[in-house]
Amino acid sequence: MNTSGHAAEDVRDAADGLRLAPFRGLRYVPERVGSLSAVMSPPYDVVVRPDGLLHLESADPHNIVRLILPQAITAGTRHRKAAVTLDRWLADGVLAPDREPALYVYEQEGDGILQRGIIGALELSTPDEGVVLPHEDVMPHVVEDRAALMRTTAANLEPLLLTYVGDTGNDADQVIDRAVLGEPLLSTTTEDGFHHRLWAVTDPAEQAAAAGELRRHQALIADGHHRWATYLRLREEHTAPGPWNYGLVLLIDTARYPLRVRAIHRLLNRLPVADALAALGDSFRVRRIERPLPTALEALESASAEGNAFLLAGDGAFHLVDRPDPDLLSRTIRADRPEAWRTLDATVLHSTLLDHVWHIPDAPEDIAYIHDTEAAVAQAERRGGTAVLMHPVREEVVRDLARQGVTMPRKSTSFGPKPATGLVLRSLALD
Structure with missing residues (x-):
């Protein structure tokens, strides 16, 4: 075959x-x-x-x-x-x-x-x-x-x-x-x-x-x-x-x-970027990246090749968030799932950042899911919220997890x- x-x-x-x-x-x-x-x-x-x-x-x-x-x-x-x-x-x-x-x-x-x-x-x-x-x-x-x-x-x-x-x-x-x-x-x-x-x-x-x-x-x-x-x-x-x-x-x-x-991005309607960054403390590395957006996305791609990485936007700048504290991950991510699931960006985002660090309720009024990168940034700036820009997951990872009967966090991927x-x-x- x-x-x-x-x-x-x-x-x-x-x-x-x-x-x-x-x-x-x-x-x-x-x-x-x-x-x-x-x-x-x-x-x-x-x-x-x-x-x-x-x-x-x-x-x-x-x-x-x-x-x-x-x-x-x-x-x-x-x-x-x-x-x-x-x-x-x-x-x-x-x-x-x-x-x-x-x-x-x-x-x-x-x-x-x-x-x-x-x-x-x-x-x-x-x-x-x-x-x-x-x-x-x-x-x-x-x-x-x-x-x-x-x-x-x-x-x-x-x-x-x-x-x-x-x-x-x-x-x-x-x-x-x-x-x-x-x-x-x-x-x-x-x-x-x-x-x-x-x-x-x-x-x-x-x-x-x-x-x-x-x-x-x-x-x-x-x-x-x-x-x-x-x-x-x-x-x-x-x-x-x-x-x-x-x-x-x-x-x-x-x-x-x-x-x-492609990735599906998150828009946190009620969390300003300043508050999101302050809550991170020392648990992630944070680097400010000046515009334009393509430059920031290239930095996200490079960081994603080495581990979990996210790009925060909404305050007129971009902030690359990567290198999460391993102890924090072990405390916040369930251990009864395959390693491929535990290391997904979407898993770290939902289990560690949204649930534990930022305490964002899982409700439509708090989290919106947006496919278009520029639209996510524009809406975050307009609403005073935080856009969390994601890097896409490889198809073979998606398929292998599905065969194991393991579902990824909602809106983890956008196939097209x-x-x-x-x-x-x-x-x-x-x-």
């Missing part, structure tokens, strides 16, 4: 691996919207800034953000609003189901990346089955919100991003290669410069070839832990076999199309590029 530099992947028995099924996708009708790019959105958890939400809402009255992040005063009203909006768009012909069940080949290209994968309805499995491997903890309030939205709309509005490691020239890759020779269902370029194309694989023989290959593999959740937890919760509510036993996913063979792994939301939806009423 060719792992191409990735951690070795377990090959599953045919009955035990990923079970991907075709479905009748819901897609935008191009004639009913201004443009396909105007109705698309990043995943819901990337659209964190109000200005980003307003930008998407104003791009087109039918932008998908009105379904994935509906705006209203109460949660129940938001979810009902999304369901009403979805029903209206279906009735008006803004969205329409494809005539035949399909697996969808999805291509993203931009920023030096070419990524292709297969979108389908994946049969759900529990962590004990070892088929789909989560690697991060989830926040209960987010799972509850996503479950209420999915329950009310009876739809999977955006796919999870899952990765597996395939052999060279495997059947699934060949299905992808043949599909992209044909005319795509859609082709569009989003404002981030990424070009998106989608093909439907409707031939039962091609569907069987791809599905047969995937049944040999397990997958790592690269993006979408909360939505996966939501799928499992809703399956428990629907005990009879049916559409709730499946969830919408995008599967990428990272032996062929390696993903980029993430699939655009709005290309294809899955209605549970149609399956």
Whole structure:
């Protein structure tokens, strides 16, 4: 098996691996919207800034953000609003189901990346089955919100991003290669410069070839832990076999199309930088780094190669925090986890700094998770808080911990590029 530099992947028995099924996708009708790019959105958890939400809402009255992040005063009203909006768009012909069940080949290209994968309805499995491997903890309030939205709309509005490691020239890759020779269902370029194309694989023989290959593999959740937890919760509510036993996913063979792994930064809304630095005392080494941001990030990368390191921002400067006191780490980090988990930056941040040194409550009003580095710094400066900038974890570390059944602290990694939301939806009423 060719792992191409990735951690070795377990090959599953045919009955035990990923079970991907075709479905009748819901897609935008191009004639009913201004443009396909105007109705698309990043995943819901990337659209964190109000200005980003307003930008998407104003791009087109039918932008998908009105379904994935509906705006209203109460949660129940938001979810009902999304369901009403979805029903209206279906009735008006803004969205329409494809005539035949399909697996969808999805291509993203931009920023030096070419990524292709297969979108389908994946049969759900529990962590004990070892088929789909989560690697991060989830926040209960987010799972509850996503479950209420999915329950009310009876739809999977955006796919999870899952990765597996395939052999060279495997059947699934060949299905992808043949599909992209044909005319795509859609082709569009989003404002981030990424070009998106989608093909439907409707031939039962091609569907069987791809599905047969995937049944040999397990997958790592690269993006979408909360939505996966939501799928499992809703399956428990629907005990009879049916559409709730499946969830919408995008599967990428990272032996062929390696993903980029980026960090997710923390914004401590109520902790000024001065207070954060004062609380550190002598337990970490602290060095002030003058702007610009790229210079500070280079210093963070160098320090991370030698051990745990963080970059604090929010007071108009950058502060490199590294070389934690070993005695402090031994007192604050649980000993019943693998060494790879104990030495993660995210583990040290949450167990040592947030819980022990800074005493930051684990609540949304105290901690925000932000993917964009510049946005994290800008928000910290605007709010008088502290941005904790992180260095990314290597994919092989993530995969190895997941195989051991060990979850990382929430929002430890950001794999990408993430699939655009709005290309294809899955209605549970149609399956």
